[in-house]
Amino acid sequence: MTIDNIIITGNVSEVLNDILNKENYSKIAVLVDENTLAHCYPLIKSNLPQHTLIQIKSGEINKTLNTCTHVWQELTDQSFDRKSLFINLGGGVIGDLGGFCAGTYKRGIDFINLPTTLLSQVDASVGGKLGIDFNGFKNHIGLFQEPKNVLIDLNFLKTLPEQELRSGFAEILKHHLIADRTGWEGLKHKTFEAMDWTTSVPHSVQIKHKIVTEDPHESGLRKALNFGHTIGHGIESYLLNSGRAILHGEAVAAGIICEAYLSYKRELITEEELNDITQFIQSIYEKINLSDLDREEVCNYLMQDKKNRDNNILAVLLNGIGSVVWDQSLDRQESLDSLVFYDK
Numbered sequence: 001m002t003i004d005n006i007i008i009t010g011n012v013s014e015v016l017n018d019i020l021n022k023e024n025y026s027k028i029a030v031l032v033d034e035n036t037l038a039h040c041y042p043l044i045k046s047n048l049p050q051h052t053l054i055q056i057k058s059g060e061i062n063k064t065l066n067t068c069t070h071v072w073q074e075l076t077d078q079s080f081d082r083k084s085l086f087i088n089l090g091g092g093v094i095g096d097l098g099g100f101c102a103g104t105y106k107r108g109i110d111f112i113n114l115p116t117t118l119l120s121q122v123d124a125s126v127g128g129k130l131g132i133d134f135n136g137f138k139n140h141i142g143l144f145q146e147p148k149n150v151l152i153d154l155n156f157l158k159t160l161p162e163q164e165l166r167s168g169f170a171e172i173l174k175h176h177l178i179a180d181r182t183g184w185e186g187l188k189h190k191t192f193e194a195m196d197w198t199t200s201v202p203h204s205v206q207i208k209h210k211i212v213t214e215d216p217h218e219s220g221l222r223k224a225l226n227f228g229h230t231i232g233h234g235i236e237s238y239l240l241n242s243g244r245a246i247l248h249g250e251a252v253a254a255g256i257i258c259e260a261y262l263s264y265k266r267e268l269i270t271e272e273e274l275n276d277i278t279q280f281i282q283s284i285y286e287k288i289n290l291s292d293l294d295r296e297e298v299c300n301y302l303m304q305d306k307k308n309r310d311n312n313i314l315a316v317l318l319n320g321i322g323s324v325v326w327d328q329s330l331d332r333q334e335s336l337d338s339l340v341f342y343d344k
């Protein structure tokens with residue numbers, strides 16, 4: 001299936017080879033981390049013409065300028081010119097950082113994304129946002145630039161740890177809740193084990209692609225994608241800064257419950273809809289124990305959210321299932337109440 005520059009395929013190596021045969025790239029670099037080198041590189045290696053492998057360490061902690069310096073240095077040492085190609089083989093960290101490096105090297109060279117996590121297949125590799133973290137601020141430095149192609153192959157997911165798979169699923173769930181009522185009705189009775197990635201990944205990509213095409217720079221509609229991410233980010237930042245490991249999607253799933261509760265409180269969804277969402281998420285994700293969490297401190301993190309304006313916490317709420325309202329101002333008490341609801 002092809003959606004614009006995104007190709008969903010069961011044979012990524014062959015599709016990549018076809019693209020390379022049509023172009024006349026002077027040099028090719030492939031960016032990997034230790035996990036994608038071990039598990040994903042073997043899937044593309046044999047068909048790939050001569051190339052330079054650039055390896056970085058995995059993890060958000062390495063999505064930094066220092067890592068970029070290493071990548072730019074490699075490209076410079078190997079005399080990569082403007083007709084070179086950069087291939088990102090990995091999850092969202094590789095895609096964001098590698099895209100940023102390619103998009104800025106000599107004012108930009110072509111790059112292709114081969115997303116290898118569920119999260120990067122349905123979310124990070126779609127929409128042209130590239131960047132790195134800076135002094136502890138997430139995605140603080142970056143740019144918008146579209147990859148030449150995004151090649152999605154579900155075979156990469158076979159080696160992905162289950163916890164990463166569940167984390168990525170939170171974005172699929174979000175896409176359904178904000179844009180596809182019928183899809184949600186089908187999803188909500190399924191177990192995680194019964195999920196069919198061959199249909200839900202392309203469907204999710206379609207939803208995100210449609211939204212970002214209509215509003216590439218987030219002046220309106222694209223904000224819908226932040227559903228679950230206001231309270232979710234507050235929980236994620238608080239836990240990470242207090243040394244408790246949590247994956248992004250796990251925090252987003254908790255954030256979806258909180259923001260669905262706020263949607264219910266404002267009479268935008270029914271109690272039954274709220275219960276369906278809560279039960280579904282609780283069937284998939286282990287509940288984060290928030291009772292020993294300093295809710296006031298979570299709210300302090302909410303006050304620092306990038307999306308806020310004039311000291312207001314701005315959130316996206318559901319307006320019925322499959323539809324949203326954005327720029328909804330939340331006060332501190334409402335945010336606290338939603339955390340209490342989650343913890344009940």
Ligand code: NAD
Nearest residue numbers: 035039058091092093116117119120123124129156159160
């Ligand atoms: P990640 O890139 O850190 O990958 C998670 C882990 O899985 C890593 O340890 C990685 O080495 C490993 N891995 C990757 N593919 C594997 C495979 N096939 N088999 C085994 N192990 C594999 O995490 P992620 O969840 O993919 O991405 C998170 C990043 O994406 C964050 O930095 C976030 O800011 C970014 N993001 C960007 C956008 C965007 O629009 N640009 C959207 C959402 C998220």
Ligand code: MG
Nearest residue numbers: 171229248252
């Ligand atoms: Mg997200």
